[in-house]
Amino acid sequence: MAGLVVLVADLFVGDGKKAVLGWISVAGLAAAALALLPLLDDDRSTFCLTGGGTHACSYTADRFTLVIQLLVLGGALLAALLSMSTLKDSRGDLPAGEYWFLLLSSAAGAALLPASRDLATLIVALEVASLPAFALVGLRHGDKRSSEAALKFFLSSVTATAVSLMGVSFVYAATGTLHLTEIATKLQEVDGQLDTLARTGVALTLVGFAFKVAAVPFHFWVPDTYVGAPLPVAAYLSVVGKAVGFTGLILVTVVAFPSYADVWGPALAVLAALTMTAGNVAALRQQSTRAYSAVRLLAWSSVGQAGYLLVPIAAAGYADNEAAAEKAVGSTVAYALMYAAVNLGAFAVAALVGRTQRLNRVSDYRGLYARNPLAALVLAFFLLCLAGLPPGIIGLFAKVTVFSAAVDAGLGWLAVVTAVNVVIALYYYLQWTALLFRAPEGEPVAHRAPAPLTAAIALTAVLGIALSGAPQLVLRFADTGLF
Amino acid sequence: MIGISESVMQFLLALIVVGPLIGAVAALLPAPPGLKGKSPDQAVLRHGVIVTGAVLLAALVLALGFDHDHPSKMQATTDISWIPALDVRIHLGIDGISLPLLVLTALLTFLCALYSYFKMPKGPSPKAFVALILVLESGTLATFAVLDLLLFFLAFEMVLIPMYFLIARWGGEQRTQAAWKFILYTLLGSVVMLLGLLLIGLKSGTFDMVALATDNGRGLSTSVQVIAVLAIGIGLAVKTPMWPLHSWLPDAHTAAPTVGSVLLAGVLLKMGTYGFVRILLPIAPDGMREFAPYLAAFAVVGIIYGSLACLALAKRGAKGDLKRLIAYSSVGHMGFVLLGIATMSPTGVNGALFANIAHGLITGLLFFLVGALKDRTGTTDLDSLAQESGAALYGEAPRLGGLLAFGAVASLGLPGLAGFWGEMLALFGAFKPADGLSRPAFLTFMAIAAFGTLLTAAYMLIVVRRVCMGPMPQPAAEPAPPVLADVHGYELAAWTPLVALTVLAGLWPAALLGLTDPAVQKLLTGGKS
Structure with missing residues (x-):
């Protein structure tokens, strides 16, 4: 670093x-x-505690x-x-x-x-x-x-x-x-009086991170x-x-608080279900003619995707042994890698379109194929990856790992909620995709894309396609322990 | 029949699955010099014909090289690890159940490509059209050739996007809504199916269909099987479609272009029933036994419902659409297929598979004919076609009329044609269902289904009566009605194989049953061959 x-x-x-x-x-x-x-x-590790027999x-x-x-x-x-x-x-x-x-x-x-x-x-x-x-x-x-x-x-x-810091201090008070x-070892032997404190601490600590993932x-x-x-x-x-x-x-849930899985497991599962539903329904309600609707749509869809990402972490809370929990966490990592490549790609194409269409509405993407066939094809690929349908094979298999983590943990209801959400999400992704190939309104304007932007789009596209051919590249994290 | 070495067979099967995909990518690229043809549009349509033709050829050679003495054995198998993390393997292979479907798919797609070469549906550029047809072909062929549950799911999903665009871009009235209905319904079904597939895979520790079928459900507890059958069954039933999950089908068929309808009815619906036979029967037999009576009941309701809907559409003044009518008749026919599967007896399942193929041939032909009728008259509305006294197709375009009548009687199950054997065997199967299933219930189903054949005959004959017969328009009448062109050469080329195969399958059912029967016996009992 x-x-x-x-x-x-x-x-x-x-x-x-x-x-x-x-x-x-x-x-x-x-x-x-x-x-x-x-x-x-x-x-490798550094800044270690020495002495006392602990590591x-x-x-x-x-x-x-x-x-x-x-x-x-x-x-x-x-x-x-x-x-x-x-x-x-x-x-x-x-x-x-x-x-x-x-x-x-x-x-x-x-x-x-x-x-x-x-x-x-x-x-x-x-x-x-x-x-x-x-x-x-x-x-x-x-x-x-x-x-x-x-x-x-x-x-x-x-x-x-601030809330999360308070949680940390509670946990510190309980475990020292x-x-x-x-913490993981000491939480198991917290004495009865401090139990409530530790529980509250665990819950509050999670709040800070839940904010970051926009749950x-x-x-x-x-x-x-x-x-x-x-x-x-x-x-x-x-x-x-x-x-x-x-x-x-x-890190907080799986490494530090495994003994409180009965607290955060169900909480995260409910959070995941709510997050994906809220995100997808809001994305569905976006009007394509509203100003900046393309970015808004991506924003809401990213909330929905955050819900999918939470599913395996919640499943880790239900895992009976450490290896199963690590596998579930691996699914989140694999999904996050897929999502990173594809979502950045979608944003890159949005940036490209935003150069000529200041308002960046979804309806501005109508007929993009006629103006810029490559950008349109690539965006279609990214959106279908996010939706999880072929030809976005990597998106499909990333979703499969999420589902399999949920099914493996016995979270049937969460899997069904996720399934319904996938269908909702398909509607707005595919609607956008279909728009790309419509006949354009008005004369197409030739527009040169700047080199760095092209590089970004090309890089993400190559990543997405390579991963679709060899999903093992990211999915192996869903199979082996990461810690 | 003829000896072809195993490695060549493997290559052929891989080519059949991957070839159309490569062709689809090539269709999007500009044509290389020397292959430009008269115009870019013509070149790309010709490209479609060539690629689908090559795939059909490969499928035929594969069928010839197939060891017909051991149709229950998986042949031309390839087994490569693809995603070890998910235990997904590229496991391909064919047996007596998948081979006929594979050939049927290759044939129908080729005929569609040929038909579109001469008669491109109205809409945007043919480039995307050809690419989408090829992706669709690859997806369906892969569905019938893969032997891995997750790969099956991938192939199952692969057809959604192409079909959506085919309906939404090249379709008729109300195409956007119909396309949405199609894709949202089937996606919801297939995601639920994925949950069931994952449940089976995780509980048994493998996604390999052959290993699971050999096990015959012994590695799975009954409760797991029941849940898995429910989830997978819903997904497949949406695709099949089974009453009451069929409502996407009439809309999709009515809006789709001719070629889309042919592929939808001839091939896509088969993916659902194939899944029942390939996955549910051998892998989760206990769960299947729980649900078989319900499946049969739904199937029988579908038969009666489909027929009644057709009767209502065929009535004078009902403003019935011919395409919609054939779509509802598909619901009825697929009801027979599901009834055959639900009996879980070799006879019934063989009947189901036979009816599957027959339906693909006959309904494919009917959709082609109705599409041709629409091109000529501009409408598929039965009332405006027939007007007061009938459309008199026999008089105006005798060959077209004759073919339509042929398709109709084949569809109603006239003995001697393909439609007969499948329905009869399915009914036979219901007469003596597998052990453990309630015989009285199935006898009732059989009786009702037999009544359904009567209804089918009724509406098909009404359609023939109204479309084909009637007085010839008077030549002196003013203004002179436009003359209907009879069958064109390319139409004849596209339809003759379907007619010939319908007759062949009707007269010599043993050719097909000899292939499916040993494979079915093995699937139902499990164990190694």
Whole structure:
């Protein structure tokens, strides 16, 4: 992670050529991702407690960490590619130096989070990832919607963090430690008086992370924030922001609180069902002619997808042994990887269309095939992946792993709710897809896409298609333990 | 019949499944120099004919190379690990049950491509049309060739998107609604089916259909089987379609272009019944036994309901649509297929499979004919076609009229034609259902279903009476009515194989039953061959 730190420092100094900054950031993110490679072969830990016969560390780089870090850095990389053309188009509305600094520091926080193994580091990382994001959302000068979105995002997020901090302190009071593995062992022998305290602590800690993943009832900030933020930031939040929340949730539930699975298992299952239903129904109600409806639709659909992502974590709460729980968590990771590639791709095409159609309505996508056949085909592929229908094979199998986690855990009702939601979601995804191939209204205008945007779209498309051919690449996480 | 080495057979089967997909991608690319043809549209339609023709050829060679002495054995098998994490294997193979369906699919798709080459339905560019037809073909062929539960689900889902676009883009009136109804219904069904498939796979530890069928449900507790049969059965029943889950079918058929209707009726519906035979009967027999009487009851209601709906549509002044009528008759015919399956006896299941193929041939032909009628007269509305006294197709276009009458009597189950044997065997099966099933109940079902054949005969004859017969219009009448063109050469080419096979299957049912019977015996009893 040193590369990131250096880069952030670099940015303070080099504020001259704005375009160069973008490329430096992309290179830095790519270098950081490459730096993950040598870590692949074995688990490393640092900042460990020594003595006392216990072994608990604050920073661990195991397979789970690396996979999530890869996701975070890749997501940030793609968001950076998208940002380049956005920054160029904004002509000074967005201050470039600050923008890159904030994006990178947020990515650094997000990359720290999956490696942290104690509650304090976890919360710090969460805040490092979130605080720059608030600023990013509100960065656009003189834009009322942007600052309103930032304020909404900030206030709800801070409340959630405060609640979650309170939960952490309860847990600390009950167990006397902050290290996740230690908590796991000590929670089993909490004495009767402190039991209620520990239970409340567990529940409250989860709230903060539930906010990050935009689970019901903490989902209201999503559409407004996504619409108010610059598009690449929305894409970043929808993927990296979500990844952060899920990682935190997984670490807290599966690693730290396994003995309280009877508390968080059912709670998460209900949360998952509510989240996906709320997200999908809201997406269904979007009118295609409303301003910014494309981004709104993606925002609500991302809430729905968050619901699917929660299903395996809830299933982990019902697992009878550790291996089954890890497998269920692996399903979430696999689904998140698929979702990251595909959703960023959809946002990239939305950014492309947004260059000519300022309002970015869904109805603006009518006849995209006639204007730009490749972009239309790629967007259709992404949307069908999100819907989980062939030719989006990877989307289909990612859904299959989610279903199989639910069925395996005996959560039949949740599986049925998910099934109904898949059908609801298909309606709006396919409606959008069908629109792409309609005859266009008016004369098609030839439009050249900027290189970074094209690169981002191509990268996600290649990823999506490669994964469809060899789903094993991501699905293997659903099979083997990650910790 | 002829000896072909196993590896060639494997290659052929893989080609049959993957070939159309490659063809679909190629259809979207610009034509290479030398193959440009007269116009880009013509080139791409010709491409469709060539690809489907090649697939049909491969399927025929496969059928020739198939070891007819051991039809119960899986042949031309390929078994490669694809996604170890989910235990998904690319496991392909054919036996006496899947081979006829495979050939039927390849044949019907080829005939559709041929028909569209000359008569492209109105709508956007043929490029996408050909690509979609090819993806559809690949999906259906894969459904009949795969032996892995999750792969089966993938193939099952693969047909949804192409069919949706075929109806929504090239269809007739009300196509958008009909397309939505089609895809939402079938997707809901198939997602529920996925839950059942996962339940079976997770509880038994394998998704391999052959291993599960060999086990014959011994590895699964009865309660698991009951839940799995309920979930999978709902998914398959929507596709089949079984009354009361059929309501998407008439709309989809009415709105779909001719080629879409032919494929929908001839091939897509078969995926549902094939699933019953291939998955539910051998893998979860205990669960199936619980639900068999209900399935049979629904099937019989479907037979009567379909016939009554057709009778109502065929009545004078009912503004009945011919396509809708044939769609409802499909509900009735699929009722016979489901009744045969529900008996769980070899006779009944053989009858079901036979009726399956027969329905594909006959209904495919009928939809082609009605489509041709629509092209000529611009309507499929029975009232405006027949007016007061009948459309007099015999007089105006004798060959077309003759074919329509042939299709109708074949559909009502005239002995000597394909429709007869399937229905008769299904009824025979109901006369003596498998052990453990209530015989009196099935005898009642049999009696009602037999009454249904009577109703079928009634409405089919009414249709023939109203469309084919009637007085010739007077040549002197003013304004002179437009002359109906008789059967064109390409139409004859597309329909002759269907007519010939209908007669052949009717006169020589042993050819087909010899293939299916050993395979059915094995599926019902389990064990290795």
